[in-house]
Amino acid sequence: MPRFFFHLRLEHESTDGEGVELPDFQSAWSEAVRAFGEMLRTGDSSLSPHSPFEMTIADDAGNPVCRLRFSTEMLQQLD
Numbered sequence: 001m002p003r004f005f006f007h008l009r010l011e012h013e014s015t016d017g018e019g020v021e022l023p024d025f026q027s028a029w030s031e032a033v034r035a036f037g038e039m040l041r042t043g044d045s046s047l048s049p050h051s052p053f054e055m056t057i058a059d060d061a062g063n064p065v066c067r068l069r070f071s072t073e074m075l076q077q078l079d
Helices: 025-041
Strands: 003-010 012-014 053-058 064-070
Touching: 003 025, 025 053, 025 064
Parallel strands: none
Antiparallel strands: 003 012, 003 053, 053 064
C-alpha cells in the first residue's frame, strides 16, 4: 500500500515525517480535505490576513502530488 505525506504550512512549514499508508491517491485526497477542513473549523485564530495556509500531499518518493490552499486577504484597513 502506498504511503502519503501531508506537509503543512501556516506561517512556518511542518514536514510530515511518518506519512500514512492509504490504498490510493483518492483516499489521500479525501483524508487531506477532511483534515484541512477540520483544522480550519477548530483553528485557534492563528490564521491571520495574508498568512499562508497550505497542505501539500507528497507520494512515498517525496514528490508533491497536489496542494490545498486557503487564502485570506484584507480588502480595507480596519481600526
